[in-house]
Amino acid sequence: MAMPLDEKKPLLNNRPSFRGEGGVTSGYYRTDRSDPPRQLSCAAEATVSSDNGTMDREEMGGGRDVNSNSPARQFGTESRLAKVVLIAVTISYFLGYIPSMVIMNPFIYDRIAEEYNHEVNTSSQMPCVKHMNDSTGNTSGIEIQIEIERRVSTLELYLHLTTYVTAIIPILLLGPISDTYGRKIGFILPILGTLIKQIVYIIVVALRLPVSLLYLAHAIEACGGSFAAMLSAIFSVTSDVTQVGQGRSGWIAVMEALQTLAAASGQIYTAQWMRHGYLHPLICALCMCCVALVMTIFLLPETHSTASTGDSSHASNQEDDTGQCWRILRTCWNTVKESVAVYYKDGDANQGRDGQQRILCKRRLCLAIFILTVAVNFSRTGVEALFQLKYPLCWAATQVYTFSGVRIFLSWLAILVTLGLMQKLFKMADRHVAIVGIVSSILSNAALSLAVNDAMVYEAAVVGYMTRSIIPMLRSVLSSVVDHAHQGAMYAGLSCIESLGASVFSTAANRIYYASLSYWAGEIFVVFACIMIIALVLQIISNVLFANDQNRVCVEARQADGNIQHNS
Known part of the structure; x- marks a missing residue:
């Protein structure tokens, strides 16, 4: 059983950090305190967390840390507006993000299947036909299907690598950047990346361009951080507009549920719609991304205090730009x-x-x-x-x-x-x-x-x-x-x-x-x-x-x- 931890002592040497109150990745306030040792009894197992073997949620987030140096913040109309807009932006983004992910596999399957005998293997909507074991020339329908799936899996693999590997750097950078220049940039970049990706998909589908152009779409989305950067931005604003404790954990749970249910809903409507073609669900996805972008720019209030005070304006001066960039990179490292x-x-x-x-x-x-x-x-x-x-x-x-x-x-x-x-x-x-x-x-x-x-x-x-x-x-x-x-x-x-x-x-x-x-x-x-x-x-x-x-x-x-x- 872990005794109370000395949080004044960092794991590494003290350095300037962007993870202050309402930090981007933590969802917790940084506390600088030293708790006195407490005598614990078995009757206090609920407090000591018989569930997890450590401090109870009351200590880890069930209530505000009374020993923290961070003052309690008051939340007003702007906070309520931020919560409402955040919900709308989250739903819109994930309804717009999912369609291209769903369409990618069947679209590639169809384009590759066109190179084979359609009497044996038609499309992703009808991957098998009768008499799959009958030979057509020297190749059976099953063998053709296996070859198609091998090519599809290979191309799909490279597209995913293009997104996930490239997105790691933007994910690390956007956190400190949003702490310095405001939370909106943490939303705008991933939304723009996904929006441009949908445009490239629409062009490739509508004009029947080579499938290899999809690499461009995924690379552009990765430069914005993709969905992982969006999630980081969502939970950053959630941390900014809620107090440490059950209120914050409750809102985090709500946002997690919303993004999951929005993604599932997007998957269902895309699956039903794409039987009539791929273009219309992609256009709908583009519209949802545009809605998310407009709401972020014009309706979502700035929730991070650093960005709304003189810090950000001071950082915008020419003599401080280089130092601010180095500070962001240092924080990432x-x-x-x-x-x-x-x-x-x-x-x-x-x-x-x-x-x-x-x-x-x-x-x-x-x-x-x-x-x-x-x-x-x-x-x-x-x-x-x-x-x-x-x-x-x-x-x-x-x-x-x-x-x-x-x-x-x-x-x-x-x-x-x-x-x-x-x-x-x-x-x-x-x-x-x-x-x-x-x-x-x-x-x-x-x-x-x-x-x-x-x-x-x-x-x-x-x-x-x-x-x-x-x-x-x-x-x-x-x-x-x-x-x-x-x-x-x-x-x-x-x-x-x-x-x-x-x-x-x-x-x-x-x-x-x-x-x-x-x-x-x-x-x-x-x-x-x-x-x-x-x-x-x-x-x-x-x-x-x-x-x-x-x-x-x-x-x-x-x-x-x-x-x-x-x-x-």
Whole structure:
């Protein structure tokens, strides 16, 4: 059990930081305080967090830190306006972002399929025809379909790499930039990138230009930071207009739910609309991006105090421009170093060497489980779509993406209900809920690897509905063993892992699927199941560490109470 952390002592040397009040990546205030040691008793397990093995939410965010040097802020009409506009911008952006992502796979499939005999393989809306095993010349329909899917998976892989790898630098830069020049720039750049991407897609589809031009679209979007930078901006404004505590965590949960449901809705309407062509949903997506951009520029108030005071105007002077740029770059580099330092240096001398090692061990285990989960969750979507298009399932693209959108929507509703039951009725800790999610993922991937008909695909979706709860639970557990002052560095590191994971792990999954197409396309899902089994073992070890520390604190508390009674 971790004792209170000394937050005056950073993991690295003190440096100027942009992660001040309402910082861009943290969603927490930076607190500079030294808490006195507290005597804890087993009766205070709820306060000490029997759930996570560390400080309770009341300490981590359930209420304002009374010892913090940050003064309480008053929020008025501007704050309420910011919340309303933020909701509208979030919904508009993700309704505009999703269509091109949905259309990419079937559009590439159709363009490549045109090079083959249409009597054997028609399009993404009809990937299989009767008598797939009949030979046409020297090649059967199944062999042609396998070749098409190999080419589609390769091109799709390179397009994703273009986006995710290139976007890492803008993601790191936009945080400090928005702290210096205002939050709006954090919205405008990703929205503009996505808007221009939709324009390029429309031109390529309408004029039947080479598919290779899509690389330009994805590179432009990456320069704006793509959806990851947009999420960072959303949570930055959320932090600016809410107090630390339940109000902030509630709004963060609302924004996460909104972006997920908006993305699922966009996936459903695009899937239904694209059966009549790809152009109209892309035009609709372009309009939604324009709406988001207009609302950001003209309606969203500036919520960051630095940008609204003399700091930003002073920074705009010619003699300070170079220094301001270097300060931003230094902050980005310091964020990277602090993100790494979280996992090799605790920085709290009050813990003692053994206590520090236990805390670091918990952090590293949580990080390893997080990486393994990202490897599966971010890689499965693309190969699952190709798997469902392939014989013997032969789903039309409309069915593939409608099913995916409905599954996401219903899964989140079911997760919320299940979490309520687990945490309120059964008093389950976040780390225990993570185990349920990991087991759900293992069963889902194992079932999908054997799927040969629609019913088996639906069964895999049902048993895997808790999969999406793993990452939020891991964030919660990991944040509970990192002190307030370093929450921003931790979240920045997790964001980079997600962006890198989306590219690196998707590449590996794509290559495995490519290699196994000819003999067993479901092999990749067995690999996913094995990865999650490793994550399950690590999560069990992590739970044992948390439980041991909790028991140790209870024993120490009882001994302390006994000594007090004896002395009295």
